[in-house]
Amino acid sequence: MPPNPTSLEYFKDITKEAQRLAAAEAAGTSTQAFDFSSTVSCSQCGNLAETTKACSACKAAVYCSQKCATAAWKTRRHPKEKTHKELCGDNKRHMLRTPAFTAVLTQFPWGRVEKDGTFSVDLARGRFKVLGGKGFGYWSHRGGPVAHLPAGTLAESLQKQGNYAPIVQQMLKAFDYLDGSALLETQHPNDRDAWKLEPELIPFLNFSSLWSPPRLATKVEIKDWDSWYSWRRLPKESPAALLLHYIMSVYWLVVDTLRVADPKAGKPDGPRVQLSIQYLGAEVELNFLPLFGELALLLPYTDIKLTCFGQAVHTIVSRAKASHPKSLAARASPTVPVYSYTAPEENGSGRIQVFLHGTAAYWTPADADPTSPYGKPNAIVAPNAGLASYPEWFPVILHAHQEEIPFGTTEYAEQSAETQLELFPTLLQTEAAQPGSVTRRRPTDREVEAIRKAAVKRWEYGIEMNPFQRPGQRPVPTKLPNVPNGFTVRVVGK
Template identity: 50%
Template sequence: MDGSIYFNRITKGAKDLIKAEQSGKPMPASFDFANSQICAWCKQSIEPPKKPLRCSACKAPIYCSAKCAKRDWKTPAVPNAVTHKVLCTDNKRHMQRLPEVQAVLKSFPWGRLESDGTFSSEIARGRFDVLGGSGYGFWSHRGGPIPHQLHGDGAFQIDNVSHSAQFIQTMLRAFDHLDGSDLLKTRHLTDEEGWKLPRELIPFRDITQDARRPMLMTQFQGGVVDWDSWYRWRNLPKMSPAALLMDFPMSVYQMLVHCLEITHPNAGSEIKPVNLDIYFLGVEVELNFLPLYVYAQSPP
């Protein structure tokens, strides 16, 4: 399937879902986007009367057969990915936090959970037309290994990879920018151009205007401790998909503060900021996000 067709279908499905929600009528079964019946290895649908098999240790992935489960344990389904044997321990830890994550998602108007308890980020993005393809919001592009492998000497041939990887490659070909080259241009995108959201939903990075300038975190009453307080700090309604779209820069910030401990929210001041130089190597796609740090204070 062509990437642009895929984006259009997801967006149409999301908009149809919004209409169904607003109708006040019982939700048709066709709007249940549960994905727990898809084999983690072969990506085939598991149809009744066949029952899915689930990893007994972490309870995360499901399989259509014991054969697929054994394959996933030893061999990655996508080139350069890791096996389930490597992921299983972390999966178990993440699954223990599932109720906490689901509660956070349900606090957002767009955080709809499917019948199997999963959350479709594609459908959520489709509500706002920010799926990351051509014309769908520049800063909603995805990173990860496969975009990098589409370019340069390390690009793998599409006939040598799994069906799921082929689909992802095809989808990503609809993206406008995968290499950070926009940073070399004399003019960078504005917030409206980069996010492609209604103004009231944009997490503006250019806060040189007083109306957009949040107070220092250290002065914010109660502190910025969760998503609710972050949204209040940035004067954004919870309808804004900022939490969905800013997962990459916020993850980087969390790593810098809590893992590497090289800076913290109390460092510097509005008058005398502290410079932080970050050197990335081999993350061409993620370089597209660097303009998000130009004006705005780092997110919590």
């Protein structure tokens, strides 16, 4: 079992165990004694359980007792939540994807599947000694399950979920870390200092005679991790996918899901392609914003404007302006990017500028207006969104439909994506009926009806397995495929 996640020594303990595991593998000795399976919580009551039993029909939901299994089959925990009886058939269909998800993970030498089917990303990072908070370059993060959510939101959401809440509260204290802390510095680190890996494992953006750039992206087809690693001339031993899944998911959303960009669209002797992307819900990504430079390599002859929105963005910009006036984040404005990168000429000289929208915690429709400082985007993207779970998304969904702005997201699980899309007709009608405001005009009756009709056609929305998902199953109270950036969702297409 892994070390106690509430211990301040957790990062060190995991790294030590990971080094022992790597040594055993290198020596060819047995690794059966190593088990980093997660302590499972019941799908019904939420309590942690030493042993659980999966549903005999779908093999997905897990329960601590027959009592909980019976309750889940018959009753709803929340008024709009489905019973397991209603979900079981879909669960069985979703479970058919399990081998494909496992294959994404096991193509990597560090892609270990634990006995409970989960993947310990902390263990994988421990192999490379890049597990920790401040001082670990691009890898710096909050620990345990709090790495991608504001502490207050996570703690509040788990207050009533069995005996897990006290553990989360302890973890929040043990792993307090401000996303975007690197932006409180005056400049970005170089590739080697930020990645903290051996050079042969780093996907360099700043090239030299030793580290040459990849082939021009128009000459290759980059469609999954295998083709990306080959194009980047990286061995699969590199853990780059554990960070780059955010950037590559944006690439896949704009190129495949929304089709607002094309690596072959730009020409060396033609006008440059202009691409404006609004990135909503940025959190842990603030720790490695320079990695978005990869998009400039992937989209030759294209000028990319990427604007980040979110509570964590507002927090770091506010902190910077108050106490770090010369920092990268303090300089953030609609006209001053916090990061810029231009790809080499032989790679199509693609350019990207990353902006922080730090004046408010949440996106509003006014931010996508053509007259706003940021202008109307070509696309809105949001990683691991949970669209129907947070009211902050409702005006985004409505406005994207209303103004026909291509909008794509990723979700952890196929089940949650499908459930959310089923709620869209009601959600959109309710949101459209809200009175207008300074930041949003009230839709006309014709627009409301058009939105309603579009939302009713559920299968117009596309849900696909994301080839650039983060490898490995999350430790959640279900056996369903569930990984960061696991599925792409087309909310509004072109």
